[in-house]
Amino acid sequence: MRPAHLLGYRDAAEGAGTLSGEGVVDTVESRHGVEHLRGMLQAVARGDRVAFEGLYRATSAKLFGVCVRILPKRSDAEEVLQEAYTTIWRKAGSYDAAIASPITWLMMVARNKAIDRARSTDSERVLDPIDVAGDIVDSGPAIASTVEADDDRRRLDRCLEELDATRQRLVRTAFFDGATYEELASRSGAPLGTVKSWIRRSLLKLKACLER
Numbered sequence: 001m002r003p004a005h006l007l008g009y010r011d012a013a014e015g016a017g018t019l020s021g022e023g024v025v026d027t028v029e030s031r032h033g034v035e036h037l038r039g040m041l042q043a044v045a046r047g048d049r050v051a052f053e054g055l056y057r058a059t060s061a062k063l064f065g066v067c068v069r070i071l072p073k074r075s076d077a078e079e080v081l082q083e084a085y086t087t088i089w090r091k092a093g094s095y096d097a098a099i100a101s102p103i104t105w106l107m108m109v110a111r112n113k114a115i116d117r118a119r120s121t122d123s124e125r126v127l128d129p130i131d132v133a134g135d136i137v138d139s140g141p142a143i144a145s146t147v148e149a150d151d152d153r154r155r156l157d158r159c160l161e162e163l164d165a166t167r168q169r170l171v172r173t174a175f176f177d178g179a180t181y182e183e184l185a186s187r188s189g190a191p192l193g194t195v196k197s198w199i200r201r202s203l204l205k206l207k208a209c210l211e212r
Contacts, residue, residue, distance in 0.1 A: 037102035038095075045093035052089055059103065060085070063110040070114035080117050084110040087177065094175060098207055100156055108156075108176045159209035167202040174199055 037058065043051030063084055067077035087109055095105050160168050170188065173179045181199070185192040 034101060034103075038097055041092050041095050041102055044089060045095070055088070056085060059106050062103070063106060066107050066110040067114045070111065070118055076117055076121070077114070080113045081110065083117075084113045087113065091177065096175065096203075099175060099203070099210065104156065105176070112172070112176050155210060159206050162209055163202050163205065167198050170195065170198055171202050171206065
């Protein structure tokens with residue numbers, strides 16, 4: 001089901017450009033705000049539509065900024081934003097707070113979807129970094145939390161690069177796209193038990209790297 005329908009919005013991207021209010025900033029700022037986002041993700045994983053609406057309101061402007069930075073056509077960015085929230089709705093249970101902050105995970109889901117779209121349409125545009133997305137009107141998070149999220153993304157990218165290409169691809173697909181072990185085994189052509197072992201060992205290595 002499309003997130004716009006879940007939330008009752010006519011257009012998810014239109015909502016992303018117009019949301020405002022102190023509650024949005026409070027949702028993503030401070031330690032309490034991070035815990036609140038984590039709580040909403042946990043509730044979304046249980047199928048809570050009210051929590052999903054709150055998550056969307058708090059983060060959609062930032063995720064739309066990520067999509068616009070990567071995709072040259074606004075219509076593509078709007079479609080990818082909806083695809084990202086469809087994935088978030090279906091795969092929120094795959095989020096692991098030990099690996100990334102909530103906003104970092106959400107931004108990476110959107111970034112991966114946008115990159116997939118750019119590749120599928122043979123886009124020749126150079127992919128811009130998502131660092132701050134300062135040219136997009138954004139009601140939250142504010143600069144401090146955005147920079148912190150971007151720093152988390154850089155650290156996560158560096159640690160992922162320590163894994164070999166196959167395991168890096170599997171972890172990215174499992175963590176940011178929410179793929180199941182069975183789906184990963186089918187895509188990679190490796191036995192299910194082998195894939196589980198690869199993912200388990202890779203996550204242990206990744207967590208150790210992030211704790212350094």
